[in-house]
Amino acid sequence: MSFTAFLAARALAQDAPLPPPPPPPPSQEEIDQLLREAEAEAGQPAPPPPPPRGGANLLNPGITAFGDVVGQVGLGPDGLAPGSTMYLRSAEIELRADVDPFAKAGAVIAFEQEAPDLAGGPGEGFEVGPEEAYIDLVALPARLSLRAGKFKLPFGTVNRTHPHDLPWIDVPPSIEILGEEGLNDTGASVGWLLPLGPAALTLTAGAFSGEAFDEDNLRANIAALGRAELFVGAGSVDIALGGSAYGDPATGDDPLAGVDLTFKWRGSTRQSVVLVGEAFRDAAGALAGYGAIQVQPARMIYVGFREDVGDELVHNLYLSYYTSEFLRVRVGGGFAPSSGTGTALAQLTFVWGAHPVEPWWVNR
Secondary structure, eight states: OOHHHHHHHHHHHTTOOOOOOOOOOOOHHHHHHHHHHHHHHTTOOOOOOOOOOSSTTTTSOEEEEEEEEEEEEEEETTEEOTTOEEEEEEEEEEEEEEEETTEEEEEEEEEEEOOOOTTOOOOOOEEEEEEEEEEEEOOOSTTEEEEEEEEEOOOSSGGGSOGGGSSSSSOOGGGGGGOBTBOEEEEEEEEEEEEETTEEEEEEEEEEOOTTTOTTOOSOOOEEEEEEEEEEEETTEEEEEEEEEEEOGGGOOOOEEEEEEEEEEEEETTEEEEEEEEEEEOTTOOEEEEEEEEEEEETTEEEEEEEEESSSOEEEEEEEEEEETTEEEEEEEEEETTTTEEEEEEEEEEEEESOOOOSTTSOO
16 A cells, blocks of 8 residues: 555544645746846846757757837927938847856847938948857856856946847937947956845956957057946845946056946836936046936836936936837937937837847836
8 A cells, every 4th residue: 555545544544634745846947936036136137047948949049039120300400300210220139048057158149220310411231240249157166257258348237238128219328438339348257246134246357358449459458347336135125336447457548437326116017116327437537427217107118217418418208118028119309408409219129039128127
């Protein structure tokens, strides 16, 4: 007689209810999800979900495609700007996979088009290339992590984010202090996580090719990056405060420097508030920055305001509507009081594959 049958016979003999069956053990997918949530609470960016287990896709990477269509209308003292039009800003293919139990890899192939000049003139057409291609070592001791390859440098907040994932249609003009498209370089960075009770401190150091400082490759050079970021979480509130520096010691110039602050409150899946701001200083001492707020009044609606500070003050307002995680419509624009010029913008972003559109890391 089996043990279960014995228990049943004993319970019937004693006129007692059967003991409840033991709970089933957690699946591997549930364990992976709990680990990702724990890493996120500790202040680490949660890694992507693992690839499907078993079947024909076991050895294939997760593939995602992004489309980003933008329309722009320029208005000024002379009326409608000649560069008012629609264009495909980018089409991207993203690949992610576990290389082995100790490493993960990612790559982004981008087809990008510069925004047409509102003053008119011919467009620049598409540029095609690997925007990112890197590997993450995830099993290093002493809470260390390492990323090597070509990737968006961990400098500030917006620089690490692809334009279609931002809470605004356009990229803040202050980012141009870091370069025409921000800092995206080839090299390696090492991060160290230091838990501090309800907080966590991450320290990052990296060495890169320094192409931003020597685009013509006229000399041997290497650029150094340093970043410190403090994360604090308390209930529905998360706060991150960071400082970054990036420069080429061979030039003798002051490094690019920046400070950033992000505040997030998530009352529920239908309500959230995000405050974010950054300030930058270039090697010549020029300053620029922005401050923004985004409010979520309903499950699929986000309203945002951004103030740009630099060569001129610009007020920006945006409204985002998600028909689903994979399709977003956004309208907005900016106005510069000093020049009396304004821009109206519209955006359609669609995703198919393994990675949905992210509403600025809130209630995703």
